[in-house]
Amino acid sequence: MPASRALVSLAALAVGTTLAGLGGTAAHASGSRSAAARPPALCKAAQLKVTVKKVSRPANHLLITAKNTSRSRCDMGILGEVAFDGRIRATPPQGVGGGPDIVAPGQSRYEGVLLVGRGAHGSGTAVTKLAVKLDSGDTATVPVNTRVNKPAHGTWQHTEQDALRRP
Numbered sequence: 001m002p003a004s005r006a007l008v009s010l011a012a013l014a015v016g017t018t019l020a021g022l023g024g025t026a027a028h029a030s031g032s033r034s035a036a037a038r039p040p041a042l043c044k045a046a047q048l049k050v051t052v053k054k055v056s057r058p059a060n061h062l063l064i065t066a067k068n069t070s071r072s073r074c075d076m077g078i079l080g081e082v083a084f085d086g087r088i089r090a091t092p093p094q095g096v097g098g099g100p101d102i103v104a105p106g107q108s109r110y111e112g113v114l115l116v117g118r119g120a121h122g123s124g125t126a127v128t129k130l131a132v133k134l135d136s137g138d139t140a141t142v143p144v145n146t147r148v149n150k151p152a153h154g155t156w157q158h159t160e161q162d163a164l165r166r167p
Helices: 001-013 160-165
Strands: 048-055 061-068 081-084 108-116 126-135 137-150
Touching: 001 137, 048 137, 061 126, 061 160, 108 160
Parallel strands: none
Antiparallel strands: 048 061, 061 108, 081 126, 126 137
16 A cells, blocks of 8 residues: 555544545544434424414315424424324325434424315214324324315424425
8 A cells, every 4th residue: 555545545544534435434533423413303392383274275174383392303204193082083185105304393294184085975074173193103183173975184394385296
């Protein structure tokens, strides 16, 4: 090995970096990832304030808002599973995929709910509670006073407008 490459390799080992392009690698000096480099944990119900409101447009929709009220970032995941009165599950979207959705303190995410799905017949069922099951496994329950008939929901979005376009 040429002397200049050996010196570069020794210097890289001393600071714990990878030698890109030279084919050598070095171990991390600390041996573990710092807290800042770790991804945040999935959001828990206690970290969020979950609210629901009926919107005028589009018709027959609810908007779920989940605001991070904690002092730390958390990962909302992809979607919150929605159920009414513990017995009527809203249909989730098909083909859902994606990466983490990190929510900083004070930020919100939004999910739209269609109350009357395609092909629904009749007047539906009166409901008084909506539960959102988070990717962490926690559930947040909020009061509602509406009717549902083959409900469906979307995924967490960054804006209210996007959330209401998706269910």
